Amino acid sequence: MKAPAGTVAVRSGEDALLTCVVLGARGKPVLWRRARDSLLLTAGGVRVTRDDRINVLHDDSDEPLQGPGIRKGGDVWALVIKSAKSSDAGLYTCELNTQPPVRSFHRLSVISRGLTPPEAQNTTDQYSANNPTLSTVALAHNYTDCCVNANVSRGCLGFCSIQTILEGTGQDPETCQPDFPSIVKCMADGRNHVPCCIQEKVPDICQDVCRGEFTPVTDNIKTHYSCASYMERTLACIVEGIELLPSPPEDVEVEPISEKQLNVSWSPPTENTDTVTEYVVNVTTLRSFDAHLIDPSESSMQNNTMKMGTFTIIKVSKEKNFLALNDLLPFTMYEITVTSYNIHGSSLPSYSVRSLTLTPGKMKPTAVAAAPKLPDVKSCCLAAGMNHYGCVDKLCDPTKTFEIGLQVTDLMICAPWAGVTFGCLANGMDHTPCCRSRGLPESCLALCSGNITNLDFNHFKCLRFMSGYTNCLLQGYGVLPGPPTKLHLTNIDTDYAVVHWSAPAALADTVQFYNIHFKALQLEDDYRTIDAVQSPYILEDLESNTDYEIYVEAVNEHGLGEASPRLIFRTQSIAIEEEVEVANAYNVTQCCAKVQVASVCMSLCSYDAKMSDLRKLAPLCAQEFHKLLRCGAGGRNHEACCARRGVPPSCRGVCAGAYRGGVNTCVSYIGNIVQCFEEGTGNLPGPPRELHAVVSHDKLFLDWTPPQDGANATYYVVHWQKVDNNSQPYYFNTLQLDSQMQVNETKVRLEGLEVNSTYHLFVVAANEYGTSLPSSMLLLNITEDVVNKEVTGIPSPPHSLSVSSHSATWLTLSWQPPLFSQPDEKITYTLFFKSPSQLVYGQRNNHINHCSCAYA
Structure with a gap:
C-alpha cells in the first residue's frame, strides 16, 4: 500500500482528491475512513456515508498506469471530497480489509478563502475513551447468524449482508419475499434508523425498513408502491446506525405490586452498551375497566373508563435498570416498552409488555408461608426391611416417583420390594379416587391404594402415568394447595379477556404463583399453558368469535395443586366492529x-x-x-x-x-x-355541498352545507378572483385564487366587489390535516341593476380539448373532466360543433370524455 508523501492542500470550496495505491488486493474491499472519529466513508466502489459530497474513483480496467510498481488501473483508489470545507480537514485512512488490516494515512488541509487557518479538529467525544470499535468488514453489518436463527431460507442468505446486497446477491428477490420480514428485522438489528432516514428525505411510506419492518407485496393494490430510489440512502443510514446506536434493553419484565403500582425491570443492551446515556420508559394506558364488575365483594368503585392511547414517557439514568411506576389507575391495562438512548440516537423499543394493575384493595403477597412437611417415607421403607439403597432413594421419595417413568430397569431391580415401597408411599391412605380422576388405568390403581404384593410386566404400562400418581400422593398428604376459587372472566373482547380468580381454600398462604391452561374448543390442540402468573391476568392473542375453555392451577414448593373448575367463554365477533x-x-x-x-x-x-x-x-x-x-x-x-x-x-x-x-x-x-x-377519507373533510350565492349590486351573500362524510371540517376557505372574457377554461380548474378568506361558519358576506365585472368563486372545507376539493364553482356577473339574484354552484368546465385522430369525414375528440364537481354526481357532456360555413352549432350528448363525430 502506497500513499503520496506530504499533505494534500486545497482551498475551501474546491474538490479534494486523496490517492491510495493498493497492491495485491486480490478482490478484498478497500475502505476509506475519517480518522478522527473512525467514520466509514466508502467501501469498495460504494459510498456509505450520508454526505453526498463524498465519492470514490476506481478504475477496474487492466490498462497499466504510469508509476513505479503500479500494475493496473485497479490498484488506485481515490477519495473525492467535493466542495471541501474547513471541517473536512484532518487525517484519513485507506484500509485494506485483511487480518490484520493494512492501512495508509493521508492528511488533508483546507485553506480558508480568507487565508485564515481552519479551526482545530481535535475535539473529543464525551465517551471517546470507550468509543466502540467499528467492524472490520466494511459494510459489514453481516447479520447472517440472525437470519439463520430466524429460519431464513438458505437460498436467501445472500440478502443477509449489506455488502452482498450492494454488490449483487445473484438471487431473485421475488423468490425471497416470504423471508424479507425476518431479513429486514435482522438488518435493522434493533436500532432506530428512522431519524437518519427522515434527514435523508426518505418518504414515510418507505421508512418501514428503517425500523426493521417490511411490508410484503401482495395482490392488494396498496402494497404496490415504489421505494427503489431511496434504497441506497436507507442502507447508508443502517450501516451508520449499526456502528453508532445501541441495541434495545433486554429481559424487560413488569410486576404488578398493588392497585396503583407496577415495577419495571430490564437488562442493559448487548450492543454499544458503554455509549448508553439514558433509558426511556414509555407507559401507554390502553384502557381502564369497570372495577365493580370484578366481584361485588372486592369493590364498589364507580365506572372509570379511560380513553385508549394516553401515554407517559419517563427518563431513567444509565446506571439504573428498574423503575417503580406509581399513582396508576386501579384495574387498568398498561403497555410498557423501554428504549436505549445515546448521543447519536436510540434503539428501537423493546418488546412490549402488557400488565394489569391489581383490583382495589389487593396487593401482591410479600411473603409465602412454608408448605407442610412430607411424610418420612424413606424411614418407613428402611424399617420394613428394604436394604437396597438405590431403590430407597428412587422409589421411597415421593418427590422423585415421577422419575420412575424414565427407567424401566429401576422398576425391575426394585420389584421384590414393591409391596413395601408402594405401601409406604400410600402412607395409610387410599389415593384411588384421585388416580382414577387423573386417568390411570384400572390395572394401575393398586399402586394408589398401596395394596400390591409384587410387580409384573402388566404394570410397566403404568410408567407413563407416574407424574399423575405423584400428584395424587402429594394431594393426599395434604401438602398441595387446593383449587383456585371464584374463577371468572370480565371484559371479553375480540382478541383478549381478563381472567380473575381467588386464592384456594386450602394452603392459600403457601401458593407461589398460578398456571393458566386454555384451548380453543373448535380445535383438537392441546392446552396452552401460561406459567407463573397472578390474578387478574390479561389473556391475549385470542381469535374472534371463538369458544375457549380455561382453568387455573395453584403452585407451591411441592408442586401443582388441584385444578379449578373449567370455564367456557366466547370472544366477541370482529365483524360487528368492522360494520360499525x-x-x-x-x-x-x-x-x-x-x-x-x-x-x-x-x-x-x-x-x-x-x-x-x-x-x-x-x-x-x-x-x-x-x-x-x-x-x-x-x-x-x-x-x-x-x-x-x-x-x-x-x-x-x-x-x-x-x-x-x-x-x-x-x-x-x-x-x-x-x-x-x-x-385521507378518514382524516380530511369531504367537499362542501349546495353552494349558492345571492348577488345584490357590489356585494353577495354566499352559503353552503357542510360535508356529509369523513372527518369534521374545522373551518372553510373561500376563494374568489376577478376574471376577464379571455380566460381559458382550464383556468377555472386551478385551486389557488388571488383572494381568500377563512371562515368558521357555512356562510359569508363579500362586499366591495367591482361592478360590471365577472368573478370566479369556490369554497373548500379544511381541518388540521388538509383541505377538501371544491364541489362546485360560481361564475357571477356583478352589474348595477342586479338585485337579490340567486346563483347556484356548477361544475367547473371540461378542459384540455384535443383532436385525438381524424380522417376526411370524422374527428375523434377527447378532453379532461372538470376538477370541481361532487365525486358521486353523474357528469354528462354536450359537444358543440360546426363547420366554418355553418351558422348553427350541432350538438352531441355524451357521458364519457371522448367522442367520434362524423360530418359531411
Missing part, C-alpha cells in the same frame, strides 16, 4: 355505483382492489378511469400526503382526482396514491 366502522366511513363503492361505473369495472372501485384485476381490466375500463379516480379521491385534496410519500410532482394531479393523461407513468406509485386516498 364501515357505516361511519366514506363509501367508495357506493360512489362508483352512483356515477354508473360499468359493472365489469366495479371490482376496481375499492381501496383493497387487486393488482391482478387492474392489469386484467385496464384495457376494458380505460374509459371509466376518470370516474374511478374521482370516487377514489372522494372530493379531498391528497396532494400533501402524496408529496410526503414520495409521489413525484408529475403524478400528484392524480392525488387531487385530476386525470390529465399520461397516468401510465404513475403506475409504479399506485400503492402510494391509494394509501393516501384511504388515509
Whole structure:
C-alpha cells in the first residue's frame, strides 16, 4: 500500500482528491475512513456515508498506469471530497480489509478563502475513551447468524449482508419475499434508523425498513408502491446506525405490586452498551375497566373508563435498570416498552409488555408461608426391611416417583420390594379416587391404594402415568394447595379477556404463583399453558368469535395443586366492529355505483382492489378511469400526503382526482396514491355541498352545507378572483385564487366587489390535516341593476380539448373532466360543433370524455 508523501492542500470550496495505491488486493474491499472519529466513508466502489459530497474513483480496467510498481488501473483508489470545507480537514485512512488490516494515512488541509487557518479538529467525544470499535468488514453489518436463527431460507442468505446486497446477491428477490420480514428485522438489528432516514428525505411510506419492518407485496393494490430510489440512502443510514446506536434493553419484565403500582425491570443492551446515556420508559394506558364488575365483594368503585392511547414517557439514568411506576389507575391495562438512548440516537423499543394493575384493595403477597412437611417415607421403607439403597432413594421419595417413568430397569431391580415401597408411599391412605380422576388405568390403581404384593410386566404400562400418581400422593398428604376459587372472566373482547380468580381454600398462604391452561374448543390442540402468573391476568392473542375453555392451577414448593373448575367463554365477533366502522366511513363503492361505473369495472372501485384485476381490466375500463379516480379521491385534496410519500410532482394531479393523461407513468406509485386516498377519507373533510350565492349590486351573500362524510371540517376557505372574457377554461380548474378568506361558519358576506365585472368563486372545507376539493364553482356577473339574484354552484368546465385522430369525414375528440364537481354526481357532456360555413352549432350528448363525430 502506497500513499503520496506530504499533505494534500486545497482551498475551501474546491474538490479534494486523496490517492491510495493498493497492491495485491486480490478482490478484498478497500475502505476509506475519517480518522478522527473512525467514520466509514466508502467501501469498495460504494459510498456509505450520508454526505453526498463524498465519492470514490476506481478504475477496474487492466490498462497499466504510469508509476513505479503500479500494475493496473485497479490498484488506485481515490477519495473525492467535493466542495471541501474547513471541517473536512484532518487525517484519513485507506484500509485494506485483511487480518490484520493494512492501512495508509493521508492528511488533508483546507485553506480558508480568507487565508485564515481552519479551526482545530481535535475535539473529543464525551465517551471517546470507550468509543466502540467499528467492524472490520466494511459494510459489514453481516447479520447472517440472525437470519439463520430466524429460519431464513438458505437460498436467501445472500440478502443477509449489506455488502452482498450492494454488490449483487445473484438471487431473485421475488423468490425471497416470504423471508424479507425476518431479513429486514435482522438488518435493522434493533436500532432506530428512522431519524437518519427522515434527514435523508426518505418518504414515510418507505421508512418501514428503517425500523426493521417490511411490508410484503401482495395482490392488494396498496402494497404496490415504489421505494427503489431511496434504497441506497436507507442502507447508508443502517450501516451508520449499526456502528453508532445501541441495541434495545433486554429481559424487560413488569410486576404488578398493588392497585396503583407496577415495577419495571430490564437488562442493559448487548450492543454499544458503554455509549448508553439514558433509558426511556414509555407507559401507554390502553384502557381502564369497570372495577365493580370484578366481584361485588372486592369493590364498589364507580365506572372509570379511560380513553385508549394516553401515554407517559419517563427518563431513567444509565446506571439504573428498574423503575417503580406509581399513582396508576386501579384495574387498568398498561403497555410498557423501554428504549436505549445515546448521543447519536436510540434503539428501537423493546418488546412490549402488557400488565394489569391489581383490583382495589389487593396487593401482591410479600411473603409465602412454608408448605407442610412430607411424610418420612424413606424411614418407613428402611424399617420394613428394604436394604437396597438405590431403590430407597428412587422409589421411597415421593418427590422423585415421577422419575420412575424414565427407567424401566429401576422398576425391575426394585420389584421384590414393591409391596413395601408402594405401601409406604400410600402412607395409610387410599389415593384411588384421585388416580382414577387423573386417568390411570384400572390395572394401575393398586399402586394408589398401596395394596400390591409384587410387580409384573402388566404394570410397566403404568410408567407413563407416574407424574399423575405423584400428584395424587402429594394431594393426599395434604401438602398441595387446593383449587383456585371464584374463577371468572370480565371484559371479553375480540382478541383478549381478563381472567380473575381467588386464592384456594386450602394452603392459600403457601401458593407461589398460578398456571393458566386454555384451548380453543373448535380445535383438537392441546392446552396452552401460561406459567407463573397472578390474578387478574390479561389473556391475549385470542381469535374472534371463538369458544375457549380455561382453568387455573395453584403452585407451591411441592408442586401443582388441584385444578379449578373449567370455564367456557366466547370472544366477541370482529365483524360487528368492522360494520360499525364501515357505516361511519366514506363509501367508495357506493360512489362508483352512483356515477354508473360499468359493472365489469366495479371490482376496481375499492381501496383493497387487486393488482391482478387492474392489469386484467385496464384495457376494458380505460374509459371509466376518470370516474374511478374521482370516487377514489372522494372530493379531498391528497396532494400533501402524496408529496410526503414520495409521489413525484408529475403524478400528484392524480392525488387531487385530476386525470390529465399520461397516468401510465404513475403506475409504479399506485400503492402510494391509494394509501393516501384511504388515509385521507378518514382524516380530511369531504367537499362542501349546495353552494349558492345571492348577488345584490357590489356585494353577495354566499352559503353552503357542510360535508356529509369523513372527518369534521374545522373551518372553510373561500376563494374568489376577478376574471376577464379571455380566460381559458382550464383556468377555472386551478385551486389557488388571488383572494381568500377563512371562515368558521357555512356562510359569508363579500362586499366591495367591482361592478360590471365577472368573478370566479369556490369554497373548500379544511381541518388540521388538509383541505377538501371544491364541489362546485360560481361564475357571477356583478352589474348595477342586479338585485337579490340567486346563483347556484356548477361544475367547473371540461378542459384540455384535443383532436385525438381524424380522417376526411370524422374527428375523434377527447378532453379532461372538470376538477370541481361532487365525486358521486353523474357528469354528462354536450359537444358543440360546426363547420366554418355553418351558422348553427350541432350538438352531441355524451357521458364519457371522448367522442367520434362524423360530418359531411
